[in-house]
Amino acid sequence: MTQIAQNDTNAVVIIGSGAGGGTLAHELTRRGIKVVLLEAGARQSYATFSQNPGEAFVQLTWLEPRTTSGSWTVPQDYPGLPSWTAKTLGGTTVHWTGATPRIQSWEVRARTTYGAIAGTSLIDWPIEYSELERYYELAERRLLVTRRHGNPGLPASGHFKIMYHGARRIGYRRVHTGHLAVNTRPADQRGMCIQQGFCVQGCKTGAKWSTLYTEIPRAEATGNLDLRLRCHAVRLEHGPDGRVSAVIYRDPEGNEQRQKARLVCVACNSIETARLLLLSGSSRFPHGLANSSGQVGRNYCRHTAGFIWGVFDKPVKFWRGTTLAGIVEDETKNDPQRGFVGGYHLELAALDLPSLPLAGFPSTLWGRDLGSLMDHYDRMAGMLINGEDMPRSDNRITLSTSVRDGAGLPVAHIHVDEHDNDAAMRTHAQRQGRAIYEAVGALRTSTSRQTPATHNMCTARMSKDPQDGVVDGHGRAHDVPNLYVSDGSALTTPGSANPTLTIVALALRQAEHIAREMSSRGL
Amino acid sequence: MNATYPRRDFLTAGGILTGFLAAGGPLSLLAPSRAWALELGSLSTAEGTRLLSVARTIAPHDTLEDAAYAIVVKAIDAAAADERVRATLKAGLAQLGEDFAARAEPARVDALRAVEHSEFFGFVRAKTLGTLYASPIAYAHFGYEGEAFSKGGYLTRGFDELNWLPDVPLEDSGPKVGAAGR
Numbered sequence: 001m002t003q004i005a006q007n008d009t010n011a012v013v014i015i016g017s018g019a020g021g022g023t024l025a026h027e028l029t030r031r032g033i034k035v036v037l038l039e040a041g042a043r044q045s046y047a048t049f050s051q052n053p054g055e056a057f058v059q060l061t062w063l064e065p066r067t068t069s070g071s072w073t074v075p076q077d078y079p080g081l082p083s084w085t086a087k088t089l090g091g092t093t094v095h096w097t098g099a100t101p102r103i104q105s106w107e108v109r110a111r112t113t114y115g116a117i118a119g120t121s122l123i124d125w126p127i128e129y130s131e132l133e134r135y136y137e138l139a140e141r142r143l144l145v146t147r148r149h150g151n152p153g154l155p156a157s158g159h160f161k162i163m164y165h166g167a168r169r170i171g172y173r174r175v176h177t178g179h180l181a182v183n184t185r186p187a188d189q190r191g192m193c194i195q196q197g198f199c200v201q202g203c204k205t206g207a208k209w210s211t212l213y214t215e216i217p218r219a220e221a222t223g224n225l226d227l228r229l230r231c232h233a234v235r236l237e238h239g240p241d242g243r244v245s246a247v248i249y250r251d252p253e254g255n256e257q258r259q260k261a262r263l264v265c266v267a268c269n270s271i272e273t274a275r276l277l278l279l280s281g282s283s284r285f286p287h288g289l290a291n292s293s294g295q296v297g298r299n300y301c302r303h304t305a306g307f308i309w310g311v312f313d314k315p316v317k318f319w320r321g322t323t324l325a326g327i328v329e330d331e332t333k334n335d336p337q338r339g340f341v342g343g344y345h346l347e348l349a350a351l352d353l354p355s356l357p358l359a360g361f362p363s364t365l366w367g368r369d370l371g372s373l374m375d376h377y378d379r380m381a382g383m384l385i386n387g388e389d390m391p392r393s394d395n396r397i398t399l400s401t402s403v404r405d406g407a408g409l410p411v412a413h414i415h416v417d418e419h420d421n422d423a424a425m426r427t428h429a430q431r432q433g434r435a436i437y438e439a440v441g442a443l444r445t446s447t448s449r450q451t452p453a454t455h456n457m458c459t460a461r462m463s464k465d466p467q468d469g470v471v472d473g474h475g476r477a478h479d480v481p482n483l484y485v486s487d488g489s490a491l492t493t494p495g496s497a498n499p500t501l502t503i504v505a506l507a508l509r510q511a512e513h514i515a516r517e518m519s520s521r522g523l
Numbered sequence: 524m525n526a527t528y529p530r531r532d533f534l535t536a537g538g539i540l541t542g543f544l545a546a547g548g549p550l551s552l553l554a555p556s557r558a559w560a561l562e563l564g565s566l567s568t569a570e571g572t573r574l575l576s577v578a579r580t581i582a583p584h585d586t587l588e589d590a591a592y593a594i595v596v597k598a599i600d601a602a603a604a605d606e607r608v609r610a611t612l613k614a615g616l617a618q619l620g621e622d623f624a625a626r627a628e629p630a631r632v633d634a635l636r637a638v639e640h641s642e643f644f645g646f647v648r649a650k651t652l653g654t655l656y657a658s659p660i661a662y663a664h665f666g667y668e669g670e671a672f673s674k675g676g677y678l679t680r681g682f683d684e685l686n687w688l689p690d691v692p693l694e695d696s697g698p699k700v701g702a703a704g705r
Contacts, residue, residue, distance in 0.1 A: 051672060052657075079645055152697040156696035158681075158685025164691045165689070194676025195677045320682040321677060321682040352667070353665055357656055363645070364639075366582065367583065370582060371584055
């Protein structure tokens with residue numbers, strides 16, 4: 001493996017190896033650019049992925065504590081897990097479900113489309129949709145997304161049959177097995193889906209795209225990647241010119257190291273990206289690096305989410321099959337007649353037996369209500385709401401004033417007060433989800449409340465006006481010309497699409513931009 | 524130290540839970556003996572018995588045998604090696620009253636409802652759910668098949684066998700490729 005000297009001021013340093021960082025590492029190294037990739041987690045593989053759900057959770061999850069405040073229900077329902085992100089090489093692309101819908105054209109013009117909504121900090125994206133579309137195509141071809149560019153769809157599981165027929169019976173028309181970055185046949189050195197479930201424990205056939213099996217090994221093969229595992233970035237330093245000059249990180253032994261840098265790309269998943277910038281304050285940037293606007297950590301979005309369960313009198317065995325291979329797209333529209341702006345998807349979702357009571361139900365559910373649901377475990381169907389939530393200035397990541405991590409640094413604090421629009425959307429989606437199941441004979445339905453966010457977004461958002469956000473349309477910090485944000489933090493608004501495809505598309509675009517800037521202007 | 528303090532209590536405080544596996548149940552077919560015993564490290568026999576009853580009240584399954592709930596007690600007892608957890612647990616169990624396990628279910632539910640927002644209940648509920656449904660007894664009881672990779676997944680083993688609804692048209696799904704790759 002390539003070794004880049006710690007005092008090499010020509011190094012490009014990427015922090016985080018998920019959808020954004022992993023993709024960017026590949027894109028830059030294949031263009032001949034030397035990259036140091038820092039990853040806080042360890043490296044797993046097809047062979048080491050645990051198929052014990054509890055073990056797999058511990059193996060892949062970011063387990064450092066976070067503190068919380070605000071009126072949201074997640075801290076009560078999921079004590080200790082306000083957000084569910086990954087800490088492993090490949091980041092959330094190891095535990096994601098592979099869902100790759102696109103953000104819609106009207107969603108990137110959120111402020112224009114929805115108007116002035118009290119209690120929100122909506123803005124429009126600083127890039128044209130046609131520009132984004134071009135990179136969506138590239139990303140879909142890279143990830144081999146089903147039902148795009150000639151790729152077939154996934155076959156229908158028994159579980160999807162229930163969603164399909166229920167949805168059709170209540171009048172929905174855009175119902176199918178989804179756009180997923182999941183191979184239906186071996187391709188691009190990835191295996192094929194064998195419908196085993198266990199998508200979120202790390203796909204053992206590689207059918208599901210992950211930077212772990214494609215982008216990172218390919219970046220390594222270029223000879224231009226210096227991958228440093230279990231290295232946790234704790235602070236960014238800048239020089240007297242206000243440009244980032246080095247990344248301070250803790251190595252696997254817990255010792256601080258300093259890697260000099262020509263350019264730094266932060267891709268630690270929204271909560272940690274914001275935390276790292278906030279931890280990097282200086283006399284020049286007293287409120288955190290790249291934070292002269294005060295926007296770092298603000299506008300935190302996590303999608304309006306929640307489970308809907310249907311109980312039937314006949315077997316379903318919903319654990320059999322690709323976890324998320326099913327979608328209803330009819331509510332992905334902006335129709336304020338429904339009582340809210342923005343749209344949502346309903347996505348097929350199954351949970352393994354140990355995870356269902358912990359992840360699928362609110363903490364208020366116990367006793368006979370819980371027992372009778374679990375007694376029907378093999379006769380249950382499930383879906384997940386994935387809807388656009390409203391950005392709010394005070395829904396934000398800050399540094400905890402009460403809890404510190406193992407190295408004595410404040411952990412992230414998450415404050416969320418849910419907007420009424422999110423609540424109205426969830427209520428609507430729950431009603432529609434219940435109707436879908438009732439249309440095919442459900443004995444009973446049940447819903448969760450908001451679930452811990454696997455989609456964490458917008459905490460360092462792209463904006464045209466430097467006062468409204470942290471980075472420009474290429475993810476470059478308004479305040480610091482050689483600092484980039486390369487993950488979901490940079491999304492201007494969340495839209496209703498699962499974010500990975502958009503993050504990859506933006507990373508592909510950012511890589512072109514960085515390569516161009518480096519060669520032409522010596523960035 | 525109080526000289527009359529029971530010696531057993533200050534050595535380990537550990538009690539013991541015992542029971543019998545249901546005849547013909549999934550475990551009785553495998554176990555060498557139908558009798559089971561669980562030694563406790565931090566909890567007394569009375570506390571262990573009460574805790575088992577709490578677990579059964581939180582996640583009631585009439586035909587799921589006590590041995591499954593004993594695994595929950597074992598996990599919580601192990602966690603109670605931590606002094607703070609032990610204190611919370613013992614105080615919570617004491618508050619439920621000595622006759623908790625003997626009471627009818629509605630009375631047990633009322634007693635737990637009264638402490639629903641306590642740290643004690645939150646901890647016991649999470650541990651109960653996290654342990655109970657993760658055990659091989661639960662997998663067998665609820666018909667969950669667990670990992671399937673070693674068996675080749677379900678592509679040719681029934682992922683689409685649900686037959687009480689019609690098939691989905693090809694345009695909204697996709698071709699089923701054989702496990703051999705076509």
